Amino acid sequence: MNTRFLGLELRRAVRNGRYLIFTVVLPSVMFVLFVNLYGDGEGTFPNGLPVTTSLMMNMALFGVMAGPLSIGARIAVERGLGWQRQLRLTPLTGAGYLTTKGALGMLVGLPGILLVCVIGAVEGVRMDAPHWFGVLATLWLGAIPFVLLGIVIGLIATPDGMQAVTGLASMLFGLLGGIWIPADVAPAWLAGIMKALPTFWVKQLTQAPFVSGVDVKQALLVIALWVAGLSVIAVRRYRAQN
Amino acid sequence: MTETAVRAGAAVALSGLRKRFGEVRAVDGVDLVISPGEVVALLGPNGAGKSTTVDMLLGLSVPDAGEIRVFGKSPRDAVVAGQISAMLQSGALLDDATVAEVVGLIAALHLKPMPVAQALRQAGIADLAGRRCTKLSGGQKQRVRFALALVCEPDLLVLDEPTVAMDVETRRAFWQQMRAYTDTGRTVLFATHYLDEAEEYADRVVLMRSGRIVADGSVAQVRATVSGRTLRAVVPGAADLDLPGVRAVERRGDQIMLTCSDSDAAVRALLTRYPHAHDIEITALGLEDAFLALTGEDNR
Known part of the structure; x- marks a missing residue:
């Protein structure tokens, strides 16, 4: 992987105001909104x-989806x-192109997750250090299927249709994935x-240390099936285009 | 040198190249050898197969049949080695990055790039380094693309309609920079619509039509393939212009234009028959006439 390439890609992503609002700030805003709504x-x-x-986990998960999907749009x-x-x-x-885009998607998802967790701590979420670390790591690694989904959408959709497809995907994977309503x-x-969507299971994994009965x-x-399937589609799609 | 020897040392060797899109034979059997140091213009009307040929030469698309060698390598290997690069017609720039960033990125991806500042200077855009790509004019964008093509110090530079978005002055400046570059012994293949560019800057002209090469040689040679001259004159009351050495007649009032295979015979006969003919002008056919004659069947 070429670090200069990744560096420029990162700089471009951060420079984009829409990225900052939708993927970094919005999950935290929603989180604060919901906390106040629920008393x-x-x-x-x-x-x-x-x-x-x-709520913190759900909104962090929302951030996990939003960042990588925006990379796909690009x-x-x-x-x-x-x-x-x-x-x-x-x-x-x-391979260099796809892994760079993948690494970018992972990096871009991170600030939103961190911010939601920091606000969570401020709002009174209490857990010990290993558990914080576990939650953060699970959420972040849980971004992998969405990074791949973003890449697949980016390789299939047209620039014009992008907005609609991304909107549909975040609706499908968010709403049906149990971020907004519990299963x-x-x-x-x-x-x-x-239960067929990765969103649901990433959330389950994040909760696993705190609740019983998580499979x-x-x-x-x-999640592995989604990662494998999306990887295959991404590679085939990229090859077909070139 | 034997033909194999020429091919072995060639900058570009295309043989039996074919590519079809559905029913359309975009490239239909192209053979072309370009020696190192040549500056070759690739001409042809829209849809002649120029861009398809260029794409295959760069490894951007795969031919259905035929072989491509660039300095003896496959196109992809030549790209990786930094021996071939191109200024693409639709080559995009990143809207949210600066000129220096875009050129710097492409430089970073190459194995042995020249310094970014040098590439910007050679393309005449050193003053635009910090400018966002969205804030560039069409001609400036073309020069950034030129810098992108230069930065790997290629031995073969391919230009697809390089001056299409430029005004006359920018075009001239561009070709001056280009000439400075070719003077260092690099090979250049450029596709263009502007015949005057081909006439002025190319050592050799390759004319394509319907996916095939229809003429190949120096500008003078290609011109000569359509032999003849044009005779213009004012002939008051001309009735019968069926003269020896004349292939075609066109008239507008008293003005006549004769396309001649033998203009000497034609002018003698004309003056014998119409002594009052005046304002006689005989011109050689230009590259444009050759171009139209050789590629005209498409437009009919």
């Missing part, structure tokens, strides 16, 4: 997780511009769909 944050969900902690724009053609006149390989209250058929094995299996 003083003293309550506890039936599964034993404090309301504030659960791939579509660059494709439309013909920038990829320019890159193909350099020694940069397809427990969904009818069986809907719960079935929710870690199944969580890892579903």
